[in-house]
Amino acid sequence: MPLKLVITLCVTFFVLGAAGLYLMVSVMGAIRKRGQRSKKNRSNGHRPEAKKETVLDRMGTMNLILFIVGVALVWFTVTMIDLFKTYGSVPDTLINCVFLICGGECGVMGWIKTNKEKYRDREWAKEDAEALIRPPAAGSGENDPGGVG
Secondary structure, eight states, X not given: OOHHHHHHHHHHHHHHHHHHHHHHHHHHHHHHHXXXXXXXXXXXXXXXXXXXXXXXXXXXXXXXXXXXXXXXXHHHHHHHHHHHHHHSOOOHHHHHHHHHHHHHHHHHHHXXXXXXXXXXXXXXXXXXXXXXXSOOOTTOSSSOOSSOX
16 A cells, blocks of 8 residues: 555544544533523423433543543454455554554543542542531530530
8 A cells, every 4th residue: 555545544534533523522512501501491490300311421521532432442453453464564653653642542531530539639628627627516516515504
């Protein structure tokens, strides 16, 4: 396969993948906004319907991205194995770049998750410290007679 064709295919699939990811994220955002708007519209005194949780609601954005990356890597690996069976070689640079990008994406998501957990733990520690500093109200303790005596 000529080098020009390989480069053209790589660039084409990169652009298509980026456009597909952007389109998917945009659609998910629109679906979530529509769900929030419908919640606001239902706040007119009517009893809200029981919420039907979809798979996307339960899954979360990071888990969805990890799932997509996993499926893409499996598909890519199978394609590269097929390419090796057909031609006897594979584009090593492309393979390294794909795994580097996917590893970088997963690493960034891990960093984001770690920072969220640190921030949440810090907030909980502040709340615990404030609860220890504030004296309990009179009559709130078990052995406190409530100011009598």
